[in-house]
Amino acid sequence: MNRPAKITITNEVNCIVTGLLPDHIDYFYEAYGKYAPNYFFQKRFTLGKWDGKIRYFYKKGNTFVYLLDEIVPKLYAFGYKVNLVDQRTGGFVEIPQIDKTYISHIINPKTGKPYELRYYQVDSINASTQVGHGISIAGTGGGKTFTTAILSDLYSKAGLKPIVIVPNTSLILQTIDEGFNELEMDVGEYSGDRKDINHKSVVSTWQALQHNPEMMRQFDVVIVDECHGLKGQVLTKLLNEYGSHIAYRFGCTGTLPKPEADAMAVRIAIGDVVHTKPAHELIEEGYLARLHISVMQLDEPFKEQYEEWKRDNPGVKMTYIKFKDSYFPTYKAEKSYLQLKKERLQWIADLIDTRRNMKKGNVICLVTSIAFGKRLQKLIPNSKFVYGKDKAKIRKQVYNLFEEHSDLVVIATAQIAGVGISIDRIFNMFLIDIGQSFIRTIQAIGRGLRKGADKDHVDVIDVCSDLKYSKRHLRERKKYYKEAKYPFKVHKIDYAA
Template sequence: MVQSDMITISKENEVYMKVDCEPSITQELIDFFTFQVPNYKFMPSFRQKKWDGKIRLFKRIKGIHGYYNGTYGGLYNKLIDFAKSRKYGILGGDDYRVIDNPKTKEIIGQFVDSLDIHLDDEKITVRPYQYMAIHEALTHKRCILVSPTGSGKSLIIYCLIRSYQQNSNKKILVVVPTTSLVEQMYKDFDDYASAVSWDSEDNCHRIYAGAERETEKPIIISTWQSIFRLGQPFFEQFGMVIGDEAHGFKATSLISIMEKLVNCEYRIGTTGTLPDDSNINLLSLEGLFGKVFETTSSRELMDKKILAQLNIHCIQIQHSDEDRKIVSKLEFQDEIKFIVTMPERNQYIAELVNSECIGNILILYTRVEQHGQVLYDLIPKYTDKNVFFIHGGVDALEREGVREAVEKSNDNIVVASYGTFSQGVNIKNLHNVVFASPHKSRIRNLQSIGRGLRTTEDKSDVNLYDIADDFRTNDKDNYTWNHFLGRLNIYEEQEFNYEFKVVDWNE
């Protein structure tokens, strides 16, 4: 019999915890763990009246012995907060409590040092915040590590898998959002282990683009798109899962993968940016992985000279009165199309990268045929630099070849779609980033900035050119101008330095 003011918690499996309590408390929990999905009114299932636009994380779950009330194990701390705020007692839950032995930190530090990690034939000094992140993940077993681009997330992941390999015979699943990241992660692991006998070829199997799913190797690195439709038996072999760039996973696909990992004790998400709810809600992400742990910030790493100094050049194009009248009547998608197909704007970008950008340049766009292809065809007319064109149709090995070419010289321009190069791709020798297409996503903005923040011996700063299209009239502010103001707020929030340049096309 359940006591009227008590909540009893037990572990059903590595995905769910079972919760027993009075019906009235159950209803409170349902309300507490229910949220409205952003922009739900525009989703087909809501319009077809098949769904009310809400996600309920506390629910009836089908178990081996029948149905029970419960939620994701990663929400244990949220459940405790709920109980405390309402003065309910808690029974059980020992499986979710973490007892941190003071010696654990020392032991983990010694293990990391023993890995003798190298990069480009030089021994790497693991930084304090990386030790902290590794300790947090191995001690709590469930967490989301938030660490900015350029802070060495792949090194943290490498240390985690090496530690788990030493202590368990179960396999490890590393899930990434793009094929480029599969190859990059594989190569990074090999570089880190270059001074020891461990290597990627013997330990890691890559899955993407139709590759074989079955392997005897202990580590699988895969895109989420390649495995989310596989049945549960495939996932039962894993004891550790690491979701890299976890914010970028499509919600239904990530849930499909994580809910099938019923034997997976270690559930670690890594990201440079917390979600803005465009793909998956933060509460859902914490439920699938665990609580958020922020390792450091871009501003802190810049101040310590670990990341390059960021110089943001906000270019405000004041468009002609005639164009302002046209755009004032357009809906959002039509405004984007109008902007990216303006010949004079594309010519301005081509002249900008030729006259103001020294070193390697990454130009990011959104629409392949309407904008990316146009820029790729136009830019060689203004520069002698090598120009590469990257989009979703370019295979992973070719993208990796472009990345390696940029690392080896300073006379390259990469015209790349946001989806392929805005996140995860590691290019140290990048001196300039140009936002050629308007965008509003907080995550895309911060991830794109991160492409240029890594340092080299010859590089200590990076330039970002943020092109803002001002079509404002007395009656209306245009959509993309408002999106630019959102990016400006992010620069303020992150304490980034920026300056304005006005280009008046009325003159």
Template sequence: MVEIIVEKENEVYLRLICEPSVRMELNHYFRFRPKDYQFMPMFRRKKWDGFVYLFNMDNGRMYYGLKPEVQRFAYDREYTIIDQTNDPYGKISNEDYYEFLTSFPCEYKLRDYQSSAVRHAINRKRCLLLSPTASGKSLIIYYIIRYYSPKKSLVIVPTLSLVSQMYSDFDSYARADKNFDVEKLVHKIFGGQEKTTDKQIVISTWQSLYEQKKNFFSEFELVIGDEAHLYKSRSLTKIMKSLENAPYRIGTTGTLDDIEVHKLILEGLFGSTKKVTTTKELIKKKTLSEIHIKCLVLKYSKEASTIVSKLNYQEEIDFIVSHTERNKYICNLVESLSGNSLVLFQLVEKHGNILHEMLRDKIDTSRKVFFVYGGTDADSREQIRSIVEQERDAVICASYGVYSTGINIRNLHNIIFASPSKSRIRNLQSIGRGLRTSDTKKSANLYDIADDLTHKERKNYTLNHFMERIKIYTSEKFPYHIYTIPIKG
């Protein structure tokens, strides 16, 4: 009989004890090639075989969250698992779950899919909740924290804006609850803020935690990684590995990379994936607004196409974002739209500043125009968000990095992609900015600006990126129309 003994090293790692031949099998089973591995210098110099290994053959270590995968591995081969982790099993009963839901007042009631997600997190203790943008993940997070209260909890978010927004959301959820004072219980950490606190709940960006020593994390028992798809960076992985005493690990995200490697690492850090709901289901139920995508393909002159055909990718980007007629077209488009509009750019100095200045000169002074980028402090971002919620015709010119991920503006009618991007995650998250419903909005428009600089048979880089975005719209079943517009120069 082949046996695999599963021991618990800490809340980050398992240790697997088995015969050398089984170790070899595990080593091959839990490995994968990352995207574009063949272009990486170490592989090209033949100093790396191109695989990332999740099982350490030398010490038997493996991420704790992959325990279900180990069990599946053993089951498929009829190996015997001897589980010595002493993990607590058992699901919360209907009576106990109802008692929890009614144990504190909250003006925002969980929808069915949100309640299912909360209950799944309680039952599994480690999981990755896959729920689309605008599905109310912050309310799910709030209820999970309330269930585990008074355990010390860490909520990690990717941006400064989300620290303030998560705090603000918690405050609104707890407004009717005299026993949960957010100001006394929740501590915010971002640039320059005090990191040490006696408060029960800490909300922080990963950037603020990266340099912290391991003992900083020792008190936390619950960690929630919001927008967990960003955890592929070494910095965030380092933080998760430092949380050796946190048995409760919940990741939430609206999107995941299509690469299985990435998903396995996330599941190793948090736990198995649970699909909560889909955008299509929420639109069908009128929980989210409909989205209408208009792809505006700018067709350039032969002269411009010839010039760009000789440029590399970055030079093509520079050509596009500095193109005067293109920027004029964007500003004219924004001016013609009714409702609140979000203009997303990628490069602050080369594009964002130019667009902002042009929009301020173009847009009627009765309409508010805001500029938000990485250098905008968290409080200012939150103030702008709050102001726009009350406006009917405002314009936000913002960087993708700040406003594509997690920013909650319900009263947003139009989104303009002013800069090219092929990232599935970034595009879906950006679309999510327009999916939230409000009293003044039942649908939203996305204007995807693309650039056709085809020369002979050669398509330009950013046009290929546009075709990738079309694939995303098709796979997500978003309706779209393509319009070709000639542009001077």
């Protein structure tokens, strides 16, 4: 006879499984334990007080609704008879399927013709509304702003109130101006500067909402732009605790995080991927600009130090490459050297200036340090530097200059400009010592893939070094480039010659 097990769904996020044998509790506890990124650096792990895993199924049976599609078949396989108790109220709101003419009553000001949705935008929207949740993956420039606005419009027409959560205030302005306003849809803004929510839809940031998380209780639909950010605790808490009543939850992104724990954090909050349109397909089909990545791996000169070491250590054998690899004991020390080396900085500045002076030479250069960005900006005449302390409207004014100039150089921190900005006329993109983060790398390249009236190609220049940690990071980025099917070539540069 089958052993009874009970699943109680308490809200749109959480549920609890009871009646399991201890061995089966342990099975799910281990199966849904995922190693946290960099867990081995955490003090709790090194002291033996934590196994490095984040749990998504707990010893008392607490787990998440969006994992039940996997958990229930396993319960049946273990011989349980499952009793489901759903404490949620309200039925499923049916949203009509749309086609490419959904916004054809609006004229595109750039072409003078009615707007027409791309086929994959239609597929993404219909796939999302059919199940009422899920993640849509599309390359940057694939039209996610329109997709987000139309999802909001469909649910507001059904009598529900959507909120769109974006990563920063720059994206509030972009989402409202280039999405809702352009499609003539009613929208309000909830940010540090404005608290205007008496509209059919609202666009906000998680930073603004964290100061008033109870605001989430006013909404029936949540759409998270750049939803890979759900790995962060604040955004996760907004959706899973204060927004646990929200039945309709969607996310869009160009990339999901690689670490299993980060990917699981997105999944339990929004659900599984319902539609995918990778960037390389958008490029092949002509929706995005073609690209080529030139990796400039700079040879750092340590010959003098090596010869001195050999004189001080006679009889000890070590190759020049191993000597260089061991010269800096930590990543922090290596990074400090690379960002302070004057000759290296000047070489990078000269290369950027050369690209800027080419026909159609607009450059955006992404850096990972404010101090480094400021030093680089001083070496490039008439260049501009933007970072987090600049107001969103100021940053937008700088980004708008790309439409009017063909020799513009904008240096920006990857944290600010590496996600979500919409600039068509980027002809050259520099990534300076960008690191090994999959999200940062792929999202950053996405900034350059948008097509413009006079642009169908972008050159990406990945500047790095041949020192230990930089080489390790490049190996990871090369894996990402291959996975994304981005063409690249590595050039070894003796810049000190």
